[in-house]
Amino acid sequence: MRALRSGLLFAVFSALAATAIAQAPAIGAAAPDFQLTTLDGKAFSLSSAAKAHKAVVVMFISTQCPYSNAYNDQMKDLANAYASKGVLFVGINSNKTEDAAAAVAHAKAHGHTFPIMKDPNNKVADLYDARHTPEVYVVDPEGKLRYHGRITADHEDPASSPDLKNALDSYLAGKPVARAETKAFGCSIKRV
Amino acid sequence: MRRAIALLIVLAAAPIRAAAPGELAGELDAAGLRQTLAREKGRVVLLNFWATWCVPCREEFPELSKLQRKHGPAGLRVIGVSTDFAKQKAAVRTFLSRQRPAFPNYRKKGGGDDQDFIEAVDSSWGGELPFSVLYDRSGRKVRVFSGALPVAGVESEVRKLLESR
Helix, strand or coil, rough: CCHHHHHHHHHHHHHHHHHHHHHHCCCCCCCCCCEECCCCEEEEHHHHHHHCCCEEEEECCCCCCCHCCCHHHHHHHHHHHCCCCCEEEEEEECCCCCCCCHHHHHHHHCCCCEEEEEHHHHHHHHCCCCCCCCCCEEEECCCCCEECCCCCCCCCCCCCCCCCHHHHHHHCCCCCCCCCCCCCCCCEECCC | CHHHHHHHHHHHHHHCCCCCCCCCCCEECCHHHHHHHHHCCCEEEEEECCCCCCHHHHHHHHHHHHHHHHHHCCCEEEEEEEEECHHHHHHHHHHHHHHCCCCCEECCCCCCHHHHHHHHCCCCCCCCCCCCEEEEECCCCCEEECCCHHHHHHHHHHHHHHHCC
């Protein structure tokens, strides 16, 4: 009986995992719209922000994950560098293990002045099937997904191939993004 | 001189496997991982990717040792691969010396493109940790597990694979 129960649980787990993978938005398809509140209390709507910018870079981030923290300076520098080019960077913290106070302190410590939002019950992470931190999505003014993946090619070397920067430069120049879907290591998003 | 060169060649080609309990067995890139798995044909393999800072990874680590001790004699081989940063090698060694796992552990070799390594493991893997892959005795990939392992279910699956020759 115990073996049967274990088998059933195992099958359910596998089915759920397969479903989650199938929900990930594809490049060129509509990026799911969402509304959240920033850490400083302002309402944020992805569709509104996208219409007001050339692109919005949605970054799933963490205060504790070493992979995400390895990119703190690059997140700040890219957000500042691309603001003048009409690109808005935003951070989303979906980890149930990191509260708003921790996210505020982390942003302050690392000079992150871009909008950051807590994602209660990881609803936005689920909409995007975001698996880990850092994980990045670039959304155009029409709400279409232009890039999904990593910031650079090697998490141990911040100077390795700058895939997010390359994608933004190509997109802003009206060229196709050569590598629109990339992968890198990250910490699992701690879901409810 | 020729004998010394021949010895060097043999040593360079030899798999880095004979690590003491609690020590890293070596470093792996995508090709090294494939070779390591190829050497285990004939065994059921549970490949587990972890990092010292990853809480669910640390929590399931003792369970992996239990699986190895219980089913190792029947042909199970658990293999761990740490994806900790190069600068955290000392933390990896400390972790392993405390855990004294019943299975070999490697570290993912630094450098190169993360995606090459990730894709070599499984195309559905997004790079999140922990991540595990179960292979049958022929080396065929049977299941992948994103996130914490459902240990009871995995054990039942391992048992079935060990029983099927």
